[in-house]
Amino acid sequence: MLSLSELTDLLATPQKIVITTHHKPDGDAMGSSLGLYAYLIQKGHHVKVITPTDYPYFLHWLPNNSDVIVYTENQQDAEVYVAEAALIFCLDFNTLSRINELGELIRNADGYKVMIDHHLEPEDFDDFRHWNINACAAAQLVYDFIVNVLNDGASMTKDIATCLYTGIMTDSGSFRFPSATSTVYRIGADLIDLGAEHWRIHQQVYDNATESRLRFLGHCLTNKLEVIREFNTAIITVNAEELKQFDIVTGDTEGIVNYALSVNGIKLAAFIIERADRVKLSLRSTGEFPANEICKKYFNGGGHRNAAGGASDKPLEETVQIFKSLLKDYEQQLLA
Ligand code: 5GP
Ligand code: MN
16 A cells, blocks of 8 residues: 555655556546656656557547557567556556556556546555546546645646546546536636647547548448337447458547437447457446446446446357347336
């Protein structure tokens, strides 16, 4: 365990630090990581951001993106940095299985592990925790960590603000989910005052699609969307061949599940995709419907009530059938 005073003592002198985040990082994973990175390098620390895998091209504009080490592309260096780190910040995840092979490396590393996260049910691998499931984003918790835990709001910069705004914007559905409380809006306003260009950030993340993504989206909506009125559920299923046909790269499928959820009356939406190693499911729900419960119970995953994910080692068609067959168990909630 590491107390707050021990942590602040450590941070008072330059340290070797690793920041890591979850598999296939999204806007919050990269925004919170690079936001904390910009803060810590400014304080004179030797910091490396290590992601377990690659991440979408529409996040590559983030400040200091070129410093990021992708574990699968640079395993040897990453292993040395993890082994030598005095502190390892774990952002936007709370179980080591979410970071693939990096998980066991970090579990066995000597450095203190600091978890900054907003997911349910954290695993007990950390030494210090800044954790709150009511936060809309890990980036909100990084803001809170710098401003209210370290009492160092004076050190906030435009780069930090830009990264943290990106995390909050992407995880709160552009400030529209119930998690976007008035506090979140105040933090957003503060980040804008610090130099975050909200309009530019939105444009770089959301108006930056490849042509293939748009054509693939058209294909999904025209040919692959299945609306099951009987259970107020909509599913989009995509096989490996289609991914190849449309030249789909990391990031191109992001957010497509939300189109399925936007159909009137739909309470549960699923995007089921045949990746190289496994079949991956992305679920979204409205209101009280527990999408994370389905992911946890049937697909070895988890997440938030309204946005969750998981995977299946069964073939695509069989996975889709399993998903469809479990809907009747949730009939009451889906039709309520
Ligand atoms: P997405 O559908 O965008 O991949 O993920 C939505 C939410 O579910 C995110 O909050 C993410 O952290 C969580 N999630 C996605 N995949 C998994 C998984 O395989 N395991 C767990 N525990 N959570 C996941
Ligand atoms: Mn998040």
